[in-house]
Amino acid sequence: CLAYCRFSMENLEWVSKVRVNTQAVLKRAQQIQGRKVAKKQWQAAWLLKAVTCIDLTTLAGDDTPSNVHRLCMKATQPIRHDLLKSMDMHDKGITTAAVCVYPSRVADAVKSLKAANSCLPVASVATGFPAGQTPLKTRLAEVQMAVEDGATEIDIVINRTLALTGQWAGLYDEIRQFREACADAHMKTILAVGELGTFTNVYKASLVSMMAGSDFIKTSTGKETVNATYPVAIVMVRAIRDYFLRTGYKVGFKPAGGIRTAQESVVWLTLMKEELGDEWLNPHLFRLGASSLLADIERQIYHYVTGRYPAYHELPMA
Numbered sequence: 001c002l003a004y005c006r007f008s009m010e011n012l013e014w015v016s017k018v019r020v021n022t023q024a025v026l027k028r029a030q031q032i033q034g035r036k037v038a039k040k041q042w043q044a045a046w047l048l049k050a051v052t053c054i055d056l057t058t059l060a061g062d063d064t065p066s067n068v069h070r071l072c073m074k075a076t077q078p079i080r081h082d083l084l085k086s087m088d089m090h091d092k093g094i095t096t097a098a099v100c101v102y103p104s105r106v107a108d109a110v111k112s113l114k115a116a117n118s119c120l121p122v123a124s125v126a127t128g129f130p131a132g133q134t135p136l137k138t139r140l141a142e143v144q145m146a147v148e149d150g151a152t153e154i155d156i157v158i159n160r161t162l163a164l165t166g167q168w169a170g171l172y173d174e175i176r177q178f179r180e181a182c183a184d185a186h187m188k189t190i191l192a193v194g195e196l197g198t199f200t201n202v203y204k205a206s207l208v209s210m211m212a213g214s215d216f217i218k219t220s221t222g223k224e225t226v227n228a229t230y231p232v233a234i235v236m237v238r239a240i241r242d243y244f245l246r247t248g249y250k251v252g253f254k255p256a257g258g259i260r261t262a263q264e265s266v267v268w269l270t271l272m273k274e275e276l277g278d279e280w281l282n283p284h285l286f287r288l289g290a291s292s293l294l295a296d297i298e299r300q301i302y303h304y305v306t307g308r309y310p311a312y313h314e315l316p317m318a
């Protein structure tokens, strides 16, 4: 299988021939952003779909077992029960797709979810997140530790130095080692697109990550100056499409970083639907990495149900 081969001459040739037409990418991104937004019940349906695709994230220096617990509770009941009941959606098991935390907080998240009888996946960033500038040995050990503590999804960051200096075979080798360290855990590979310089590098890094066995490719850590943008997403999802057409492998996409509004979440879903089709509109192949998006989605759903926006105390868990 192509995903597990060595970085072959064929792969190298594929990567080295890549050229991206910047103007075409920008035009396509503008088209998608310009689409008319769905209203009323259609908008509510899109927003609930977005909720089910969120990796509800906390990645802060002051994370503690208690705020991780709170995050987990919110992930298991992302929208207030009475709001869901008004939409007749209270018995549909709506949760976020996963929670996402630092490796040191994985055990806390696993414990909280277990206590709540939830089998929601715990994702952990790893490999020297966000910069990836620690020794390979340390980055691999971090992945192993997170998996041992119960993470079933690992969000690795790529080595930008290798990408920026065109060492694609070296990047492939590193990601392959992370893939092995992940064992059965799903691996999402963060490209940190804001630091890759060009769309061509983004496309090449996307291809190499998929060739090395990534289950998802993810835009950003949320810590770069530029994070998830629509043009960069067009480049990445086109790489996913090309990879699928050539190999038959379906790789997921996760935009992350700076996604804060309900309206943006609908644009992201539209982009997936138009570029990759309905199959990519589910948490197996699409995630939204976000720490504060859910609050705005719940607010908009509150407005849809009641006709007014909530006061702060009416959505305290948001």
Ligand SMILES: O=C[C@H](O)COP(=O)(O)O
Binding pocket: 057, 059, 100, 220, 221, 222, 223, 256, 257, 258, 259, 289, 290, 291, 292, 293
């Ligand atoms: O992977 C997820 C990102 O770190 C979240 O970024 P955000 O805090 O800007 O939503």
